[in-house]
Amino acid sequence: xxxxxxxxxxxxxxxxxxxxxxxxxxxxxxxxxxxxxxxxxxxxxxxxxxxxxxxxxxxxxxxxxxxxxxxxxxxxxxxxxxxxxxxxxxxxxxxxxxxxxxxxxxxxxxxxxxxxxxxxxxxxxxxxxxxxxxxxxxxxxxxxxxxxxxxxxxxxxxxxxxxxxxxxxxxxxxxxxxxxxxxxxxxxxxxxxxxxxxxxxxxxxxxxxxxxxxxxxxxxxxx
Amino acid sequence: xxxxxxxxxxxxxxxxxxxxxxxxxxxxxxxxxxxxxxxxxxxxxxxxxxxxxxxxxxxxxxxxxxxxxxxxxxxxxxxxxxxxxxxxxxxxxxxxxxxxxxxxxxxxxxxxxxxxxxxxxxxxxxxxxxxxxxxxxxxxxxxxxxxxxxxxxxxxxxxxxxxxxxxxxxxxxxxxxxxxxxxxxxxxxxxxxxxxxxxxxxxxxxxxxxxxxxxxxxxxxxxxxxxxxxxxxxxxxxxxxxxxxxxxxxxxxxxxxxxxxxxxxxxxxxxxxxxxxxxxxxxxxxxxxxxxxxxxxxxxxxxxxxxxxxxxxxxxxxxxxxxxxxxxxxxxxxxxxxxxxxxxxxxxxxxxxxxxxxxxxxxxxxxxxxxxxxxxxxxxxxxxxxxxxxxxxxxxxxxxxxxxxxxxxxxxxxxxxxxxxxxxxxxxxxxxxxxxxxxxxxxxxxxxxxxxxxxxxxxxxxxxxxxxxxxxxxxxxxxxxxxxxxxxxxxxxxxxxxxxxxxxxxxxxxxxxxxxxxxxxxxxxxxxxxxxxxxxxxxxxxxxxxxxxxxxxxxxxxxxxxxxxxxxxxxxxxxxxxxxxxxxxxxxxxxxxxxxxxxxxxxxxxxxxxxxxxxxxxxxxxxxxxxxxxxxxxxxxxx
Numbered sequence: 014x015x016x017x018x019x020x021x022x023x024x025x026x027x028x029x030x031x032x033x034x035x036x037x038x039x040x041x042x043x044x045x046x047x048x049x050x051x052x053x054x055x056x057x058x059x060x061x062x063x064x065x066x067x068x069x070x071x072x073x074x075x076x077x078x079x080x081x082x083x084x085x086x087x088x089x090x091x092x093x094x095x096x097x098x099x100x101x102x103x104x105x106x107x108x109x110x111x112x113x114x115x116x117x118x119x120x121x122x123x124x125x126x127x128x129x130x131x132x133x134x135x136x137x138x139x140x141x142x143x144x145x146x147x148x149x150x151x152x153x154x155x156x157x158x159x160x161x162x163x164x165x166x167x168x169x170x171x172x173x174x175x176x177x178x179x180x181x182x183x184x185x186x187x188x189x190x191x192x193x194x195x196x197x198x199x200x201x202x203x204x205x206x207x208x209x210x211x212x213x214x215x216x217x218x219x220x221x222x223x224x225x226x227x228x229x230x231x232x233x234x235x236x
Numbered sequence: 237x238x239x240x241x242x243x244x245x246x247x248x249x250x251x252x253x254x255x256x257x258x259x260x261x262x263x264x265x266x267x268x269x270x271x272x273x274x275x276x277x278x279x280x281x282x283x284x285x286x287x288x289x290x291x292x293x294x295x296x297x298x299x300x301x302x303x304x305x306x307x308x309x310x311x312x313x314x315x316x317x318x319x320x321x322x323x324x325x326x327x328x329x330x331x332x333x334x335x336x337x338x339x340x341x342x343x344x345x346x347x348x349x350x351x352x353x354x355x356x357x358x359x360x361x362x363x364x365x366x367x368x369x370x371x372x373x374x375x376x377x378x379x380x381x382x383x384x385x386x387x388x389x390x391x392x393x394x395x396x397x398x399x400x401x402x403x404x405x406x407x408x409x410x411x412x413x414x415x416x417x418x419x420x421x422x423x424x425x426x427x428x429x430x431x432x433x434x435x436x437x438x439x440x441x442x443x444x445x446x447x448x449x450x451x452x453x454x455x456x457x458x459x460x461x462x463x464x465x466x467x468x469x470x471x472x473x474x475x476x477x478x479x480x481x482x483x484x485x486x487x488x489x490x491x492x493x494x495x496x497x498x499x500x501x502x503x504x505x506x507x508x509x510x511x512x513x514x515x516x517x518x519x520x521x522x523x524x525x526x527x528x529x530x531x532x533x534x535x536x537x538x539x540x541x542x543x544x545x546x547x548x549x550x551x552x553x554x555x556x557x558x559x560x561x562x563x564x565x566x567x568x569x570x571x572x573x574x575x576x577x578x579x580x581x582x583x584x585x586x587x588x589x590x591x592x593x594x595x596x597x598x599x600x601x602x603x604x605x606x607x608x609x610x611x612x613x614x615x616x617x618x619x620x621x622x623x624x625x626x627x628x629x630x631x632x633x634x635x636x637x638x639x640x641x642x643x644x645x646x647x648x649x650x651x652x653x654x655x656x657x658x659x660x661x662x663x664x665x666x667x668x669x670x671x672x673x674x675x676x677x678x679x680x681x682x683x684x685x686x687x688x689x690x691x692x693x694x695x696x697x698x699x700x701x702x703x704x705x706x707x708x709x710x711x712x713x714x715x716x717x718x719x720x721x722x723x724x725x726x727x728x729x730x731x732x733x734x735x736x737x738x739x740x741x742x743x744x745x746x747x748x749x750x751x752x753x754x755x756x757x758x759x760x761x762x763x764x765x766x767x768x769x770x771x772x773x774x775x776x777x778x779x780x781x782x783x784x785x786x787x788x789x790x791x792x793x794x795x796x797x798x799x800x801x802x803x804x805x806x807x808x809x810x811x812x813x814x815x816x817x818x819x820x821x822x823x824x825x826x827x828x829x830x831x832x833x834x835x836x837x838x839x840x841x842x843x844x845x846x847x848x849x850x851x852x853x854x855x856x857x858x859x860x861x862x863x864x865x866x867x868x869x870x871x872x873x874x875x
Contacts, residue, residue, distance in 0.1 A: 020787050021794070025686035026542050028651030030615075065543075067537040073583025090797075118801035126797045130790070132674070133656040133663045205806050 023092040024126070029071040030133035032122045032211060039143040039174070040081030041107040048144060048174060048198055049103050057098045057202030062208035064093045068139060069079045069212040076119055079107055090123045090161060110148035113139075113154035113186065117161070135233035140207065141186060142172045142195075146179035155185040162188055172203065239267060239387065242349060243277045246377065250279055251352035252257075252288040255302070260353075260381035264310055272319040279314065280321045280445045282335050286311065287723055292518070296506045302647040331526065339364055340378060347658050349377045359393035364700070371758075381529045422502050424575040424605055431536050431606040434490035440521050443483055446473065450481055450515040452526055470524065481515050482553040483524035492522050494607040495600065499525075505570050506561075509597045525687070529668040530597045532589030540651030542585060542739060549590070554648075556591040558726040561647045562719060568640060569715045571602070577631050578602050579609020581616050581639040583646065603631055613767070615653050616642050619710075622668050637712035644718055650738065654707045672707035676700050679708070686786055693743035694735040699725050700864060742782050755781035 036059075054196065056077070070093050077088040082105025088096055113194045120137045127134045139158070161167035171183035172193035183192035195203060242248060248857045254260050272279060278480045289311065292304035314320035323338065339348055339361060349363050357376045365376050378390045388396045444450050460473040460481060470484040484491065495511055503510045511525040532538075539545040545552065564586060572576060578585075580601050587595040603609040611626035618638035645820070646656045655666035657673030659682060673681040683689045692700070703723050705711045713721070728734050735744070742763065751769040754761050756778035764779060772779060780788070 020790055024790050024792075024793075025786055028540060028656070028688075030648070030656070071541055086801075115801060122797040122800035124561070125800065126793050128659050128661070129656040129793050129796075130686075131656055131660065131682070131688070133653060133660060135662055146482060200369070 021091055021095065023094075024130055024132065027071055027092065027132075029068075031074050031127060032072050032135045032219040033074045033076070033120055034207075034211065035120055035137065035139050035182065036075070036077045037100065037109075037112050037116045037139060037141045038079050038087075038143065039079065039109070040085075040101050040103050041145065042081065042103050042105055043107075043145055043177070044081065044174075045103045049101060049156060050097055051198040051200045053101050053140075055204040056101065058095065058201055059153045059204035059208050060096065060098050063211060064121060066208070066212045069208065070094065073211045074123065076116070076123070078119070080108045081202060084108055084112045086115070086119070086181065090126075092120065104229075106148040107145055108149040109141075109182070110149045110151035110154040113141065113151070113158060117154070120167070124142040136167060138168045138170070138211075140170045140172065141183065142174060142181065144174035144178050146177075146182055148199050151182065151185065158186045159188045170207070174198070213235050239271050240275070242387075243271055243275055244376075246347040246349040248277075248279050248349045250281055250285075251350060251354060251357060252285045253305075253353035253357075254351045254381055255281075255285060255289065256292065256303040257353050258303055258306070258383055259383050259385050261306060261310070262385040263387065263656055263769050265313075268280050268319065269319055273317065278319050278321045280323060281311075282323050284408055284720070286322070291723070299825060334359060336364070340571045342724065343376055344372055345374065347375050347377070349508070351379045351381065353380050355393050358390040362390060362392060368541065369477065391487040397626065419544070424501070427603065427606040427608070430608050430630055431490060431493075431604055434488060434493060436489050438487045438489060438492070438522075440487050440517070440523060441519055441801075442517050442521075443485070443523055444517055448518065450475075450483070450523065450526075451520070452513045454812055455479065455526065458526065464873050474528065474529070479512070480509070480529050481526045483515065487522055489606065494604055495522075495525055497604050497607070498602075501574065501576075505567060505592075507567050507595050508570065508599060509595055510599050526601065527599070529588040530595035532587040532593065532595060534584055535586040535588055536583035538588060542645070542650070545650055545738070549588075552591065552738065555726060555729050555736055557647055557650070557738060558722050558729065560588065560591040560594065561644050562722050563592055564596075564643070564647075565640065565715055565719050565722070567594070567596055569719065572633065572715050573637070575632065576602055576604060576640070577609065577636050579626070579631050579636070580611045580613065581643055582613045583643075602743060606630070614667070615646075617664075617667070619670055620666045622664050630810070633713060633714075637714060638706070639804070640715050640718060641703070641706040641712060644722070645707075648699075652688050654703070656684055658684060670708065670710065672704065674700070674703070675702040676708070679704075685789060687739050687741075690740040690782075691738075694737075694740050695729050696725055696734050731757065733758060753779040755779060755784055757781070757784040767814050821869075 023128065036056070038056075040049065040052075042054065047183070060075065063073050063075065073093065074090050075088060075093060075096065076090045077099060079085045079101055081103050087099040087101065090220040104131075116139060120139070121193050124134060124137070126132075158167060158169055162169060168190075169187050173180050173183055173189045173192055178194060180192050180194065250299045255264065258638050271277075271711060273779055289304045289307045291306060292300045293690055295301055295304075301777070311320065323335075335350075338352075342348060343364060350358070352358050352361075358380065361376060361378050379387050380390055380395060380629070382388045382397060392400060406473055430860055431524055446460050451457050455477055456480060458475040458477055458479070460483075462474045463471050464474055464480075465472045470482055470486075473481045475481045495514065496570070498511050499513065501510075505807070509527045509530050512523055513526050515524045517523050533548060537544065538548045549556065568578065570580075574779065578596070580598070585598045587597055589595075601609050601611050604803060608627055608630050612626040616639040618635050621631075621635055627673065640728045646652065653663060653666075654672060655663070655670070657671060660666045660671075660673075673683045674689075675681040675683065683692060695703075699721060702713055702718075706713060725734075729736050743765075744763050745763055749766045750763045752761060753764050753769060760781055762779075762781045769779070
């Protein structure tokens with residue numbers, strides 16, 4: 014479960030500033046069936062798109078945490094070349110708070126890794142997706158993300174899936190950007206947008222912070 | 237003054253500009269050498285003259301190259317006849333300054349004379365006469381060669397015939413006009429205030445697409461053969477005559493006015509993809525412009541990672557990097573001489589075919605008089621303008637020189653930004669703090685680990701000093717000064733005084749200090765500094781090579797990272813995973829001598845990330861950013 018023996022030479026050789034991106038995905042039982050299939054497809058496409066872009070593949074580093082039954086590190090931070098696409102399955106309840114806390118710990122630890130080796134980085138991005146409501150206490154996690162966001166140390170994209178997604182909960186994690194409900198099961202469109210945004214981020218970057226989440230093909234306009 | 241008087245009583249210097257002045261050849265070929273010879277005197281030049289002449293011979297400008305060849309021939313003749321002395325201070329690449337310093341030093345002992353066509357340089361030397369602190373009976377004189385090849389005195393930076401003309405003009409026109417600069421370079425006025433109020437969008441009835449055509453005045457009707465890139469501003473097409481056409485998504489008054497201004501500037505420089513003509517649609521409405529085609533690959537994605545550089549330019553050595561930098565700066569200098577500030581210098585706007593064949597693209601964003609460069613990137617923005625909105629202010633040369641230095645640094649340290657350091661943060665924060673991490677003099681620094689330290693250690697003292705001066709002391713060099721520094725560095729590499737490797741595997745160790753040892757981890761022989769060996773021996777410690785040390789460090793860092801973000805309890809995997817996707821455990825071994833181990837100790841599906849097939853198609857010819865589905869989004873995101 015750890016990569017203690019994994020030597021990632023890119024940490025020494027790759028001069029690009031990194032953008033750590035953590036996907037925090039709901040894999041509770043309610044996601045079974047078509048939703049989890051679409052999510053898997055979206056994640057796969059996302060990782061392939063990032064790898065395909067010459068610049069994003071050198072800048073973006075991806076980690077994936079899932080919450081369904083327990084909390085799982087599905088993909089740990091590494092250069093995208095070395096990663097494998099996870100196959101996500103569903104199970105149990107929705108420990109969202111614990112998942113967000115783990116994701117924040119991972120992001121923090123990754124930043125420490127960058128700093129100790131002299132690698133520049135941009136403040137991390139977190140994508141939080143759920144189709145329901147948390148089954149654990151989210152207050153600490155929500156306070157942590159809010160503080161980071163207010164200090165410009167994190168950008169969060171809170172995404173609701175389907176009618177039962179508890180948007181008020183998502184809102185608690187995100188003092189700046191309002192949560193957006195995904196249009197149907199348009200995960201692919203969302204992840205396409207995300208990889209494009211990362212590509213832009215890794216290129217010309219007039220500003221370091223995200224200003225607004227635009228209306229786009231994956232968001233439900235009826236929100 | 238008679239030429240005989242001059243050479244008998246003065247120490248005479250001749251500057252590059254006069255050696256290369258076509259109308260001066262007669263004087264320099266006949267009258268002058270004859271006089272020197274008969275009085276057994278010598279003319280003096282600085283070493284920079286030779287460097288500059290050679291540079292022009294190899295340069296892109298054909299006319300200058302011809303002039304330089306004539307000058308080279310002259311200099312060789314002078315040398316053969318022993319009527320030439322060359323002064324070079326090897327530690328000071330700025331020979332202009334060196335000559336000034338020499339004039340300062342000897343002005344109390346000798347009469348000194350300089351022959352130059354360069355107005356500013358002439359003025360600098362003339363000014364020495366007026367520095368009252370030194371009482372001197374000696375004289376400094378400055379001359380130029382006129383169109384008939386006659387020696388004429390400069391008078392406070394003004395030529396004799398200009399004075400004559402001024403007198404005539406004053407006689408005929410009492411409201412005397414100011415003197416016009418008598419130079420070939422068309423210098424724009426520097427901007428004073430951002431042009432505003434021109435953001436109104438001009439309605440356009442139709443924007444042509446791929447397969448359709450545009451009209452130009454100079455090149456007639458052109459078909460848009462193929463779209464080769466697109467971004468937030470518009471799309472770029474290859475046209476039927478081989479030129480490139482950029483078509484905007486939106487036309488504003490400011491856009492048109494700026495282009496009009498740019499098209500008026502006489503501009504001929506290979507490698508700068510300057511607008512050549514407006515493009516209009518069938519109704520004659522402005523929709524974009526045409527320019528020459530850039531060749532090669534985008535700098536950022538072709539050389540800013542070891543594996544990319546080795547793939548794209550396998551024959552390159554460190555000299556190639558230096559040559560590349562010189563070639564790019566040559567173009568930057570051409571712009572700077574015309575008071576054009578690039579603004580958005582960055583490795584996405586530079587295309588490289590080879591180290592001596594480079595192209596600057598996206599020139600329509602350059603700052604022209606009061607039209608700002610509306611874009612930029614954090615890495616190339618100086619500390620004092622970090623966070624300012626690019627379209628709201630006019631950049632200065634001082635801002636630009638920060639970007640120039642950053643570019644030079646990132647070329648010589650392929651891809652590494654100057655301020656990335658241990659304990660650092662985001663690029664913008666690091667720049668604002670100005671903590672340049674590389675050691676210089678007594679300053680130790682906290683440089684990034686690995687190859688970056690080794691590269692730095694092999695830089696010449698002069699190069700380190702200049703980087704330190706810019707990034708630590710905030711004392712920026714001009715583009716011309718950087719060219720001198722780089723030419724000197726290239727010379728040192730050619731002479732074998734410093735390493736020609738792009739990625740040295742260890743810090744610089746002089747032969748006398750080298751101890752040959754074997755790594756206790758991977759059994760590879762390597763060279764260690766003798767003092768370090770002594771220390772290790774004294775402590776009874778074993779020798780470990782740099783690559784093993786790095787592996788140990790990265791492994792330790794990875795261990796700390798894993799420990800800091802532990803997942804509470806691994807859950808049982810459910811059994812919903814289809815048989816075909818059964819997790820495959822991959823073994824992992826750490827082999828210190830290998831450069832790469834691919835492993836994952838965590839069960840993972842067998843789907844390795846592979847790029848989709850269109851990855852290759854995405855390799856854009858221009859640096860235009862891809863729109864894909866979400867091109868517009870960038871505008872909202874402001875990224």
